[in-house]
Amino acid sequence: MNKEIPAYPQSGVASTCRSYDEYLQMFNLTEERLREGPVLDAAGGASSFTAALCALGLDARAADPFYGGDREAVISAAEAEIGVSSAKLEANRAFYDWSYYGSPERHRALREASCARFAGHFRSDEGNGRYAAAALPNLPYADGTFSLALCSHFLFLYADQFGPEFHEAALRELLRVVKPGGEVRIYPLISLRWEPYAHLPGLLEALGELAEASEMPGRLPFVPVQSPVLRLVRR
Template sequence: MQRQKIIGIGDGPASFNAEMNLLVKNVISVDPLYQFSAKEILARFNEVVDSIIDQVKATPNNWVWSYHKSPDDLRHHRLKVIEKFIADYEFGKQNRRYITGELPSLNYQSQEFDLALCSHFLFLYSEHFDYDFHLNSVAEMLRIAQEIRIFPLLTLMSKPSPYLDEIVKHYTSAGYSVEIAKVDYELQLGGNMMLKIARKDN
């Protein structure tokens, strides 16, 4: 049986690709960040990690401490993640598992992937990217993959994205299978919902 081909879009300095590669999964990660070296990415992470954790500590009511037990535990987890990413990054780039690219235009063939994932980018940055960007990005994900999944559905301000309902209506009326599913992971309060869109012939 052929392995499912997966693309993670906007993956950033995450350990997803490294962990999936150890499980012999067929995963490609795409992000504009990958134009930089491991040393440059790690330096940037070290510059911002403490300020990000300080922002989390300043808004205690916006977070759920179940998977992560505290802001300090979150910081510790992020350090472990970046460590795994950096250890895998240069080798993964040589194997073309980490590719420089960004939405809404990706250099892949139509239906090249079984599954396209987008975590902590679309909807989260609704204040920075408008509705057309989201619509075009979802369209591009559906062009290259049979099914797409986007998580979470809240903005950085922990509010529902103003674009979600229109995206759901658009693709439901276009004949796609559209589902908003609850997931086990929740860090942002209320941020435990995932959008799944698939072709009906799937």
């Protein structure tokens, strides 16, 4: 761990509420790329990305075990997580780059707005069937369903909870559900201790027959240690 920067304190996996614009910045995306075909948000939590894509007339799905059970309980859990995560950020606000969000208060307001948009879509008839209660590495989609699969703040971030075998299986599953020539993008490539994921070179070597790997710069300044985006193009 970087001894000058405290690790982010997290027990279990958080389900956070990120917005469409945050996804564009994190994953270095454009609307034109999103219009190329169906999009999957894997481990999507309570983010409003799927709702925003559907509002644009695009085909989008999200998968997360968080979606199982009573809908109102899911939404309440997402709302509660905003308060928990905001308190953690406030405690270590000096270590974060606030140039995008402006302040911890505005960061929380954006999370609340994103959660409200997610909740509206999650409850709606239009959102019905778009949110699968499913966990990596077992997704309920046919081979080659998507043009693009994204995974934000899950793989690599929880390196202390999930081993390299899990990560390889998860990446293989994401590659399975994208079509040949389709992409998987993962962000960030660091752990909650702000350390680069040590097993990434070995994983990419193991996946070499399935995908061409490269890194792209992210466009969202925030966390104490900046990370690139992993881009895997299915062969």
